[in-house]
Amino acid sequence: MRLRTLLTALLALLLAACGADEPIRIAFIGGLSERTNDTGESGRNALILAIEQRNAAGGINSRPLELVVGDDGQDPDTARKAMSELLAAKPEVVVGPYTSSMAAAVLPLADSAGVVLLSPVITALDFAGKDDMLIRLNRTxxxxxxxxxxxxxxxxxxxxxxxxxxxxxxxxxxxxxxxxxxxxxxxxxxxxxxxxxxxxxxxxxxxxxxxxxxxxxxxxxxxxxxxxxxxxxxxxxxxxxxxxxxxxxxxxxxxxxxxxxxxxxxxxxxSHNREDTSPRFVAFRDAFRARFQREPGYSAIATYDAAIVLFDALAKRGRGQPLKQAILDNAPYPGLQHEIRFDRFGDSYRDIFFAEIRDGRFELVR
Incomplete structure (x- = not known):
């Protein structure tokens, strides 16, 4: 009996050790295949960069991060199909979507599955002040x-x-x-x-x-x-x-x-200051440029902020604690350009900066 108990304990330890190396699956949903796909692609690229950087630093509590990507096609039926396929992969979270119409299509599926939908940019007032699985990083x-x-x-x-x-x-x-x-x-x-x-x-x-x-x-x-x-x-x-x-x-x-x-x-x-010269923002901007040969747009910056929130909450989450609660409990978070806070519904706020297009570039209005 004593030997059986010892073997059971050793087996449990081995399984736990194996589990520690299992990847944490993170899903992404955004428009990647239609005419307004620039925000979706930029957001996906920022999430790729954030995951690569975190994995290079050891992942989350020694567990690597794995990305699963879904394309909503900016079409409700396509979005629901993509979301169902993502949820079947058992992700910890779904990052996105990037338009309010797609959020309306996929949020019921996230609510039903009990999976956090972490949207970097949606602003429609219909999604504010609701006790659901949606967490928003933008103003309204x-x-x-x-x-x-x-x-x-x-x-x-x-x-x-x-x-x-x-x-x-x-x-x-x-x-x-x-x-x-x-x-x-x-x-x-x-x-x-x-x-x-x-x-x-x-x-x-x-x-x-x-x-x-x-x-x-x-x-x-x-x-x-x-x-x-x-x-x-x-x-x-x-x-x-x-x-x-x-x-x-x-x-x-x-x-x-x-x-x-x-x-x-x-x-x-x-939703960001393009002229920011702080070391942290410049490091992100330069890394994004080097990785994707493009400037990071607003959806990239907001998505990188979402990754900061997500990784910190995952690292600090208590045993058995729902991810949404971990995100709310561990705020505020150090975003690239501002401190990220949430109210009890998972709604956030960020400053905006007005700019004019001058000589083919955005210039802040003073």
Whole structure:
């Protein structure tokens, strides 16, 4: 009996030792195969970099990290299928998605499975203040719309025309509703609200004509970079001097690459300070450039912050403690440019920085 007990104990120790080396599986979901895939690709790349760096440093408590990637295709059915396949792989967490419409599609699956959905960038107000499996690292559409209204009105744009992409309706309609409330509350007016559906054959010339028809003081685009670039080009055919702005969703390098001269002078908000010279941010930026030969956009920076939160929480999680609770209990976290905190629902906040496109680059507005 004593020998059997000893052998059982030794077997348990061996199994525990083997388990210590089993990888921690981290899933990613984002748009990787459609026309607005720049935010998804940038986020995936940042997560790859973070995992590679952590594994090189010994992983999490000596366990390596393993990445499993899913493509939501910016389509609800595709997203649900990809999410189901990811959940079948038994990940500790799913990082993403990168648009609010895709969050609406996959969050019920995460809730049902009890798996944390850690989204670096989604902002739609529908996802704030909810006790679910979603943890958000971004501010809300209400926060952003209020800041845009303040800045645009201060620039004399009292009559604003808006174009918005209903393909990501959960985000764009939330953003537009909050903007209308803030604008009208401060004495401004939305003189045109033109919806469109993002596609390769969208008649952007017609959208531009409808935006220009009421002779607005400015035009705002609530859309992704690829569509904002095309809209700006069409508007510039009708007017060379109408002030243009776009929401934070469009604030990527793809806008600079596709927009050319048409986006010069455009105002956008960004969730990070591109001119930050702190050693930690510069080290990340240089590592990202070296690994992927591209600048890290806002979704890359937010995803790297999400990885910081995730790795710290995993390392400090108590035995049997749910990951969501570990994330909430171990805050705050040292993000690349700000301290990351969460309320009891897993909602966070971050500052934004307004920039204008000048000579083909983003420059902060002082």
């Amino acid at each position: 559409t209400r926060d952003n719309a209020r800041d845009y209204a303040r800045v645009l009105l201060a620039r004399g744009q009292k009559r604003l025309a808006v174009a918005y992409d209903v393909r990501n309706r959960a985000f764009t309609e939330s953003w537009l509703a909050e903007l209308a409330a803030a604008y009208e509350g401060q004495g401004g007016e939305l003189v045109a609200r033109v919806e469109f559906t993002s596609a390769a054959n969208t008649p952007f010339g017609e959208v531009a004509e409808r935006l220009q028809a009421p002779s607005p003081d400015g035009i705002l685009f609530i859309a992704a970079a690829v569509d904002v670039a095309r809209l700006a080009q069409q508007v510039r055919k009708l007017s060379a001097d109408t002030p243009l702005s776009a929401v934070e969703w469009a604030s990527t390098e793809q806008l600079l690459e596709l927009g050319g001269r048409a986006v010069e002078g455009m105002l956008l908000a960004q």
